[in-house]
Amino acid sequence: MEKWFKLKENNTNVKTEVIAGITTFMTMAYILAVNPSILGDVEVLGAGAMDKGAVFTATAISACFASLLMALFANYPFVLAPGMGLNAYFAYTVVKGMGMSWQVALAAVFVEGIIFILLSLTNVREAIFNAIPMNLKHAVSVGIGLYIAFIGLQNAKVVVDSSTLVGVYSFKQSIENNMFRAQGITVLLALVGIIITAILMVKKVKGNILWGILITWGLGIICELTGLYKPGVAEGYYSLIPDLSGLFSVPSLKPVFCKMDFSNALSLDFVVVICAFLFVDLFDTLGTLIGVASKADMLDENGKLPKIKGALMADAVGTTAGAMLGTSTVTTFVESASGVAEGGRTGLTAVVSAILFGLSLFLSPIFLAIPSFATAPALVMVGFLMMTSIVKINFEDLTEAIPAFAAIIAMPFMYSISEGISMGVISYTIIKLISGKRKDISPLMYVLAILFIMKYIFI
Numbered sequence: 001m002e003k004w005f006k007l008k009e010n011n012t013n014v015k016t017e018v019i020a021g022i023t024t025f026m027t028m029a030y031i032l033a034v035n036p037s038i039l040g041d042v043e044v045l046g047a048g049a050m051d052k053g054a055v056f057t058a059t060a061i062s063a064c065f066a067s068l069l070m071a072l073f074a075n076y077p078f079v080l081a082p083g084m085g086l087n088a089y090f091a092y093t094v095v096k097g098m099g100m101s102w103q104v105a106l107a108a109v110f111v112e113g114i115i116f117i118l119l120s121l122t123n124v125r126e127a128i129f130n131a132i133p134m135n136l137k138h139a140v141s142v143g144i145g146l147y148i149a150f151i152g153l154q155n156a157k158v159v160v161d162s163s164t165l166v167g168v169y170s171f172k173q174s175i176e177n178n179m180f181r182a183q184g185i186t187v188l189l190a191l192v193g194i195i196i197t198a199i200l201m202v203k204k205v206k207g208n209i210l211w212g213i214l215i216t217w218g219l220g221i222i223c224e225l226t227g228l229y230k231p232g233v234a235e236g237y238y239s240l241i242p243d244l245s246g247l248f249s250v251p252s253l254k255p256v257f258c259k260m261d262f263s264n265a266l267s268l269d270f271v272v273v274i275c276a277f278l279f280v281d282l283f284d285t286l287g288t289l290i291g292v293a294s295k296a297d298m299l300d301e302n303g304k305l306p307k308i309k310g311a312l313m314a315d316a317v318g319t320t321a322g323a324m325l326g327t328s329t330v331t332t333f334v335e336s337a338s339g340v341a342e343g344g345r346t347g348l349t350a351v352v353s354a355i356l357f358g359l360s361l362f363l364s365p366i367f368l369a370i371p372s373f374a375t376a377p378a379l380v381m382v383g384f385l386m387m388t389s390i391v392k393i394n395f396e397d398l399t400e401a402i403p404a405f406a407a408i409i410a411m412p413f414m415y416s417i418s419e420g421i422s423m424g425v426i427s428y429t430i431i432k433l434i435s436g437k438r439k440d441i442s443p444l445m446y447v448l449a450i451l452f453i454m455k456y457i458f459i
Helices: 014-028 031-039 052-073 086-097 102-120 124-131 134-155 171-176 180-202 208-222 268-295 308-325 336-341 347-368 372-392 398-413 417-434 443-458
Strands: 080-082 159-162 165-168 330-332
Touching (some): 014 336, 031 086, 052 080, 052 308, 080 308, 086 102, 102 124, 102 308, 134 159, 134 268, 134 417, 171 180, 268 308, 268 336, 398 417
Antiparallel strands (some): 080 330, 159 165
16 A cells, blocks of 8 residues: 555555545545436437436446546546536536437547547646636636536426526415425425535535435435335335335446447537537646645645646546446546545545445445435535635636626526636637737637637537
8 A cells, every 4th residue: 555655655544545535435426316317317309318227337437447547647536427517518508408419429528538638648738727717717617506506406396497487486386286295395305405415514514415415315205205115015005115126236338338429520519519528627627636636735836736647637538438438527526625634645545435436336226216306405515616616706807707707607597508618718808808908818718719709600
């Protein structure tokens, strides 16, 4: 252990690293329930929806594999899995919004991963990151947070369609229409779950998001709102004891394994989707690495992260492998900070989390049976965590603040992460140019602005 992970050099030990790995897994294990729920939630006519069991297996294996790569390539305590926000973009923007099949979307993720591998072999990825204004980076995080929270509230039916486009669920109408048992109680449980998760976060309970899901799910089981029941003797009666007969069975990968469809690879839409995945994943990964590393005092005197190429390579290879397995973009999780807070400083933390993701394969009935009203609190609270980046935006300089605001509001209002990125880049470039602050605009920003404008003209 000492020779491989250099524990003494990093002022840690095996016990500390194991505890850190378990803590990190607990804080991000919700992805095993949420990712299949999101990716299996939408379908395109003729293409069907993704098999949730297969997505669960792909999620667990990709998280295990990518986290092991992080330990191998960089010896950092960072854990990877299919990213929140990126899976929402995959499902709700690319598949549902643009009408692409999930097979085509997987192909886009695969190509993105290949491009990232090439970029990670050079300094291009870091150069791109440095060229984008810091305020826009923070704005992207905030916008994605609002977008994810909005999706969570929709999945729980707290937010519904109305004459004003969106509105809040009406308990009064559900009671009058005798629908409270069928719908209203699940909405109520989702709201209770959000409050419970918030309290757990305030109390700094380890694995608060996962515990929020489990507690909400448990309340749903008590209210007989889930499918985990053994049939009782009397007709219509169900035992509250969960039916876990297939507990140790692993769902087959076959329905999603290597199902990438490259038939639309030459279309402009396909290129736009790849660019959006690249852009979002780029900032998500680099931002997380820098943020978590700073908390662990891993940055050097120049504010740079040593061995960042290895960390980025783990992310890139993980994404490519994840697409082949059948899941959306794999990225470094900000929840890795929880393990770092417990003292994790080496790749042993990532290895422990990877092992636990591997073992979770044999608990698929538990994770797949968790309903959307139980996972909604996780989406809302992850949205809150991403929202905290708003305090880092410079609101004193309006040429920085207004483009950031445009990026933030566009994502939930236009129901698209890529639209938010487009609005942010375009408005930043134009406002800076007209305001006489051309020196603030990097050459890459001009290129991105032109590409995004062309997208609106020709698509």
